[in-house]
Amino acid sequence: MNAGLAQRNPEASSTRGVMAERPDVGKLSVRNVGKIYDPEGAAVVAVEDCDVEVEAGDFVAIVGPSGCGKSTLMNAIAGFDTITSGEIMLDGVPLASPQLAPRPGPDRVVVFQHGALFPWKTVLENVTYGPMVQGKLSADEARIKAMGLLGECGGLDRVADTYPPQLSSGMQRRVEIVRALMNDPSILLLDEPFRAMDTVSKTTMHRHLLQMYRLCRRTIIFITHDLEEAVFLADKVMIMTSRPGTMKKSLDITLPRPRATDMLTSEEFRELKLQLSATVHEEAKKAFVRGEREQA
Amino acid sequence: MSAVEQDVKTIPPAGRATGRTLRPRRLARFVPGWRGTLSVVAFFVLWDLLVRWELGGFAHISSPLAVATAFVEGYLTSADYWMSWWASFQRVLYGFVAAQLLGIPLGLLLGTRPLLNGLFYPVIELLRPIPPLAWVPLSILFWPTTELSIIFITFIGAFFIIVINVHDSVRSIKKEHLWLAQSMGASPLLIFRRIIIPSVIPSIAVGMTLGIAVTWNVVIAAEMIASDSGLGRLTWEGYVSSTGPVVIIGMISIGLAGYLSTLVVDIVEKKMMPWRKGH
Amino acid sequence: MKDLLTSKRFWLMWAGYALFMLMWYGSTNWLPIAAFNRLPGPIEVITEWVNPDPFYGISIFTAPYYTHILYSVARATTAFLLAVALGVPLGILMGWSTRFNEYASGLFGLLRPIPPLAWVPVAILLFAQPEAAVVFVTFLVAFFATTMNTFVGVRSIDKDYFRAAECLGSSPTQVLRHVIIPGALPHIFTGLQIAMGAAWFSLAAGEMIAAQYGLGFLVFESYNLIQFPTIVIGMATLGLAGYISSALIRVVGKRLMQWREQALGMEG
Numbered sequence: 001m002n003a004g005l006a007q008r009n010p011e012a013s014s015t016r017g018v019m020a021e022r023p024d025v026g027k028l029s030v031r032n033v034g035k036i037y038d039p040e041g042a043a044v045v046a047v048e049d050c051d052v053e054v055e056a057g058d059f060v061a062i063v064g065p066s067g068c069g070k071s072t073l074m075n076a077i078a079g080f081d082t083i084t085s086g087e088i089m090l091d092g093v094p095l096a097s098p099q100l101a102p103r104p105g106p107d108r109v110v111v112f113q114h115g116a117l118f119p120w121k122t123v124l125e126n127v128t129y130g131p132m133v134q135g136k137l138s139a140d141e142a143r144i145k146a147m148g149l150l151g152e153c154g155g156l157d158r159v160a161d162t163y164p165p166q167l168s169s170g171m172q173r174r175v176e177i178v179r180a181l182m183n184d185p186s187i188l189l190l191d192e193p194f195r196a197m198d199t200v201s202k203t204t205m206h207r208h209l210l211q212m213y214r215l216c217r218r219t220i221i222f223i224t225h226d227l228e229e230a231v232f233l234a235d236k237v238m239i240m241t242s243r244p245g246t247m248k249k250s251l252d253i254t255l256p257r258p259r260a261t262d263m264l265t266s267e268e269f270r271e272l273k274l275q276l277s278a279t280v281h282e283e284a285k286k287a288f289v290r291g292e293r294e295q296a
Numbered sequence: 297m298s299a300v301e302q303d304v305k306t307i308p309p310a311g312r313a314t315g316r317t318l319r320p321r322r323l324a325r326f327v328p329g330w331r332g333t334l335s336v337v338a339f340f341v342l343w344d345l346l347v348r349w350e351l352g353g354f355a356h357i358s359s360p361l362a363v364a365t366a367f368v369e370g371y372l373t374s375a376d377y378w379m380s381w382w383a384s385f386q387r388v389l390y391g392f393v394a395a396q397l398l399g400i401p402l403g404l405l406l407g408t409r410p411l412l413n414g415l416f417y418p419v420i421e422l423l424r425p426i427p428p429l430a431w432v433p434l435s436i437l438f439w440p441t442t443e444l445s446i447i448f449i450t451f452i453g454a455f456f457i458i459v460i461n462v463h464d465s466v467r468s469i470k471k472e473h474l475w476l477a478q479s480m481g482a483s484p485l486l487i488f489r490r491i492i493i494p495s496v497i498p499s500i501a502v503g504m505t506l507g508i509a510v511t512w513n514v515v516i517a518a519e520m521i522a523s524d525s526g527l528g529r530l531t532w533e534g535y536v537s538s539t540g541p542v543v544i545i546g547m548i549s550i551g552l553a554g555y556l557s558t559l560v561v562d563i564v565e566k567k568m569m570p571w572r573k574g575h
Numbered sequence: 576m577k578d579l580l581t582s583k584r585f586w587l588m589w590a591g592y593a594l595f596m597l598m599w600y601g602s603t604n605w606l607p608i609a610a611f612n613r614l615p616g617p618i619e620v621i622t623e624w625v626n627p628d629p630f631y632g633i634s635i636f637t638a639p640y641y642t643h644i645l646y647s648v649a650r651a652t653t654a655f656l657l658a659v660a661l662g663v664p665l666g667i668l669m670g671w672s673t674r675f676n677e678y679a680s681g682l683f684g685l686l687r688p689i690p691p692l693a694w695v696p697v698a699i700l701l702f703a704q705p706e707a708a709v710v711f712v713t714f715l716v717a718f719f720a721t722t723m724n725t726f727v728g729v730r731s732i733d734k735d736y737f738r739a740a741e742c743l744g745s746s747p748t749q750v751l752r753h754v755i756i757p758g759a760l761p762h763i764f765t766g767l768q769i770a771m772g773a774a775w776f777s778l779a780a781g782e783m784i785a786a787q788y789g790l791g792f793l794v795f796e797s798y799n800l801i802q803f804p805t806i807v808i809g810m811a812t813l814g815l816a817g818y819i820s821s822a823l824i825r826v827v828g829k830r831l832m833q834w835r836e837q838a839l840g841m842e843g
Contacts, residue, residue, distance in 0.1 A: 080738055106744035116735035120757035120834045129753070130743035163834040183743060331674065332681025339682055353701035414587030419595045425772075425821075426814035427779035430791065433798030433806045437613045510776075513690040517780035520695065521795070528693070532784075535696035543696045551689035558688070 019214055019257050022057035025091050026186040026219030028077070029053050033086035033096075034244075035072050046072045048244035050086070054236075056186075059213060059220045061234035062247075063227060063276075065284065069245020070223045074191050077221065079104035090186060106130055109180035110189045115172050117164040123150070123175050124160040130183040142182075149178045152215060154208050170201045174208050181212060187219045194229070206232060207261065214258050227280065231255075231272050232264060239280055241287045249279050358540035363548075366541035377530070384515055384526040384553060387443075391450025392511045398451075399458035400500060406459070407466025408492065420459060428453040428514045432521055446518045453514035454507035458500070465499035466492060501565040508561045512554040527553060615803040623804040624811075631802035633793065633809075644812060646788040651771075651778050651820065654713035658770055662721030663763060667755060669722070670729025683722075691716040691773075692780050699785060709781035709789075716777045717770035724766025728759030761835060764828035768821050775817040790816070 030052040037044040047069040054060050064070050075081040077088055079095065079102040088096040096102055104110075109130070117126050127150060128142035137145065150156035153174050164172050173193050180188055194202050210233065213220060224230050230237045231253055238250040253272055255263055263269050340360050347359040358366070371377040406413045406420075431452050435445035469492065477487045519528025527550050534542025596617050602608075603616035623629050627636045634640060669676040691712050698708035732754065740754045782791025794809035 078738075078742065080741075104738065104741040106742065109742050110738065112735045112739065114735065116733070116739035118736060118739075118753070118757070120760070120832070121753075122834075133746070133749045133753070134744040165834070179743070329677050331677035332684065335678045335681040336685050339685065353703050356700040356703070357697065411587070414584055415591040415594065417591075418588040419591050422592070422595075423814070425775075425817035426810050427776045427791075427817065429776070429780040429783055430794050430810045430813050432783065433794060434614060434810075436798065437803070438610050440610070509690070513692050513776070513780075516690050517692040517695075517784065520692070520784050521780075531693060531696050535699060540700070543700065547689055547693045547697060550693040554690055555688040 020217040022055075023186075023217055023219070024056065026056040027054065027091050028187060028219060028221070029087075029089045030073070030077070031087050031089070033073070033076065033083050033088060035069070035076065035081075036084045045244040047076075047083075048246050050240075050245065050247050052238060052247055054219055054221070056091075056219055057217050058236060059222065059234045061222045061224055061230035061237045062240055063225055063230050063237060063280065064240030064245070065225065065242055068240045068242035070240055071191065072245065073240075074110070074189055074221070074223055076102070077187070078108055078110045078189055106134060106183040107186045108189060109183050109185040109187075110191060111173070111176050111180055111193045113191045113193065113195060115164075115169070115176060115193075117172055117176050117179070119163060119165050122161050122163055123156065123167070126164065126175060127160075127179045127182055130179065134183075146178070146182060149181060149212075149216075150175070153178050153212055154204075168201075170197065170205055173205060177209065177212060181216050181218070184216075185218060187221060190220065190222045192223050192225070194224075194226075202226075202229070203261065209233065210259050227276050228264075228273060231269060231276060232259060237276055239276075239283055241283045242291075248283050251276050251279065356538075356540065358544060363541045363544045367545050371545055380525060380527045380530045381549065381553060383523075384519065384528065384550075385557075387446050387450055387515050387519075387526065388508075388511050388557060390447045391515070392454050392508060394447070394451045395454035395458055395507060395511075396500075396504065399455045399503070400462055403459045403462025404466060404492070404496065407463045407496075408488070413463075417463065420456065424456045424460070428510070429517050429521070432518060436522060442523055446515065446523055449518045450511050450514050453510040454503075457507045457510065458503035461499045461503035461506075462496050465496045469495045497568050501568060504561050504565065505558070508557050509554065512550065512557065516550055613803075615807055620804045620807040620811075624808050631797070631800075631805045633797075633802075633805045640808075640812075643788055643790050643793045643809075644816070646786075646792075647778060647782065647790040647813075648816065650710050650713060650782075650789065651774050651816070654710050654778070655717050655771060655774050655820075657714050658717035658721050658774070659767065662718045662766075662770070663725050666722040666725025666763075666766075667729055667751070667759065669726045670759065671751070671755060676726075683719075687719055691719075691777050692784075695781060695784055705785040705787070709778065709786050712781045713774050713778045716773040720770040720773050721763075721766045724769065725759060725763050728762025728766070729755055731762065732758035760828075760832055764824065764832070767824050767828075771820050771824055772817060775813065775820070779813055 030050055033047060033050040034045070035047040037046055050069075050073060052060070052062075052073075062070055062073070072081065076083045076096050082098070082102050083096050084098055086097070087094060090107065094100060095108075117123075118129070121129065124143065124146055127146040128137075128139070131137040131142045131145070132139065147157045147160065150160060156171065156174060156178065159167060159171065159175075164175065167175070176193075177188075177190075194205050197205065206229065222230070222233060227237075232255075234253055236250055236252050238247050240246065241248050251272070255266075255268060255272070343357075344359050344361070346354040347357055406417055428449055431449050432445070435448045436442065439445040439448055473491050473495070474487065477491055482490070515526065516528035516531075519526040520532040523529050527546055531543055531546025531550065534540070534546055599617050602611040603614050604612075606612070623631065624634055625636075626634045629637060632639065633643075665679070669679050694712050694715060695708060698711045699705055702708050702711060736754050736758060737750060740750050745753065778789070779791035779794070782789040783795040786792045790809050790813045794806050794813070797803070797805035797809060
């Protein structure tokens with residue numbers, strides 16, 4: 001972890017500074033993945049023929065309407081749920097397939113939509129939890145690493161001894177991101193983490209997330225339905241459609257890194273956003289027609 | 297919280313700490329799968345074996361079969377036995393209903409009137425920890441008949457629970473709801489009818505569920521201590537006259553009676569809260 | 576302290592107590608109704624309670640008073656500790672393993688509707704001595720309350736916490752230690768409070784029915800011996816004991832759940 005490289009001022013460091021090297025691990029391939037829920041004999045296709053290729057260290061955003069199967073895909077990658085067809089590989093090793101029992105692990109850490117910091121543990125205890133239970137770091141090592149990372153993420157080291165419910169939701173989410181990064185995961189999975197936030201907090205969160213990405217670069221899968229957020233954060237935006245959930249189109253975001261807030265007003269950004277929004281609408285329309293046909 | 301064996305209280309969540317808040321559920325109604333059935337069968341087999349081997353105290357206990365035979369032969373068609381049911385049911389009914397009739401208005405009054413609340417709620421808090429059965433002697437002293445004194449003790453058992461439940465829920469009504477109603481020009485009476493009453497109904501239901509269980513407990517004990525009729529008495533006399541099966545017939549009857557009254561309370565609650573149909 | 580003395584609540588509370596005493600005194604001494612006059616009044620009770628030479632033999636200066644208290648406290652504590660020692664692990668196991676829960680809930684469904692006090696005769700037969708029977712019945716109520724609340728506590732833990740713990744590489748025992756136990760703790764402590772209340776309820780009844788010492792016995796025995804003020808002394812002591820024991824559980828709970836205290840404090 002090259003946390004020591006960063007300057008103390010997060011404002012400056014997210015705009016300038018050097019991007020960390022591309023990591024060696026974290027190449028994700030999702031091939032023909034499908035998931036059929038069949039609780040009472042009525043088969044519901046949640047995801048079908050889903051293909052995603054993510055290079056190690058890429059930041060990929062997945063956008064799509066509610067109920068399009070984003071979470072199903074996420075749960076499959078995280079190892080919370082089974083898939084019924086296809087295969088998911090991480091660095092060439094199969095993670096999930098219909099024959100493979102799902103298993104979550106510290107190589108793919110999730111940041112949850114509603115937050116899942118343990119309220120009964122302090123910020124520091126939460127953050128050091130992963131390496132401690134895995135026996136990877138001693139208490140002292142974990143504490144030092146945690147304080148370093150917390151400090152980089154907007155001075156969270158100041159609240160290390162408080163309990164999460166006392167923090168604002170933005171701070172809680174940042175702590176959760178740090179908790180995930182403490183495990184040096186191959187992939188960081190973020191499930192609409194900023195969904196319930198107001199615009200101002202969201203902007204702050206983006207800055208901190210980009211800062212952490214710049215410092216400890218990992219493969220990031222970021223689920224959202226906020227198109228602007230997707231364009232601003234990601235290297236590649238994948239568009240998922242419903243009925244059944246599948247990956248139809250993707251858009252490469254050519255904005256340079258590190259990203260800064262002033263890019264939001266640039267011509268290039270606006271262009272990309274329009275393009276994305278047009279694609280999403282087109283796909284939504286197609287899905288709607290398919291749905292109508294299904295109903296008829 | 298008073299004596300109940302099936303109460304699962306709602307806890308205010310700390311942040312998202314405890315997840316969603318829970319309504320006390322009627323955990324009595326498990327759906328026994330084959331595993332549940334298996335454990336029940338195992339229970340009866342074990343009981344029978346322990347009695348057969350006369351292991352320790354089981355030498356004095358009747359086997360399941362002996363209980364069943366005694367029940368069919370001596371009790372199923374016995375008028376006395378069914379009179380015991382009737383006697384206990386009556387006491388529960390009177391005590392329970394009286395507790396609701398007095399407890400709900402008192403809870404509402406204490407919840408809505410800060411002055412009365414400040415004066416009398418501490419007194420209620422003071423009296424509540426006294427176990428209902430400890431009232432038996434005073435109750436016998438006070439009431440002219442044993443019957444009335446048992447009903448009174450039963451009443452005590454359910455009374456504090458309902459008062460406190462109603463009181464707490466009135467006090468936890470969202471201020472926004474009251475402000476909204478006030479700003480729309482609702483009269484105090486209308487606010488009482490349209491906001492306060494509907495918001496306390498769920499807690500009345502909770503109080504009733506908890507109350508009915510306590511009520512049976514109290515009646516049984518009171519009958520053992522001070523009465524000459526009812527299911528509690530039947531069980532106790534079985535012990536005194538060392539007729540083993542009766543002790544267990546009495547116990548099972550009491551369990552059944554308690555269960556039946558819980559069902560009745562359930563139905564009443566559903567009627568009170570039509571919006572909770574799916575629950 | 577200063578806040579307390581100037582607060583309206585504080586004064587209202589004492590006015591309420593005074594009013595209660597006055598009503599008690601008035602109804603027993605002035606009301607021309609025989610039923611009330613038979614009851615002991617507050618003056619009688621209090622003078623007897625603090626009398627170095629009590630008329631009926633029980634006051635804070637006599638040894639038998641403390642013998643009764645000791646018996647009751649010992650029984651309640653034994654029953655309660657047994658209930659916690661068995662009920663908490665059982666409840667956690669039921670919440671943790673669906674299969675185990677299916678086995679256990681069959682039995683629970685069968686035994687729980689029976690009011691614990693209906694067990695008294697069977698318990699006496701089984702244990703061949705009233706002492707054990709009283710403790711058993713007390714244990715039984717506390718046990719059900721503890722087990723059920725623990726079970727509900729485990730079940731109410733948000734599943735994201737389990738997922739997060741797995742993501743971070745926890746083994747099942749680590750999940751138990753770091754998620755299940757702390758997550759269920761608020762419910763467990765509610766259960767313990769209920770269990771304590773229920774234990775005193777059953778204990779009082781059990782002692783009236785089948786014991787030789789203890790506060791419940793004292794209350795009933797005083798009635799039989801026509802020592803009416805002593806009845807109220809017994810009742811009040813029972814109430815006090817119940818109150819103190821649940822206060823103790825609250826204090827321990829607050830200690831163990833500081834995260835919760837702080838969070839609730841935030842909400843105001």
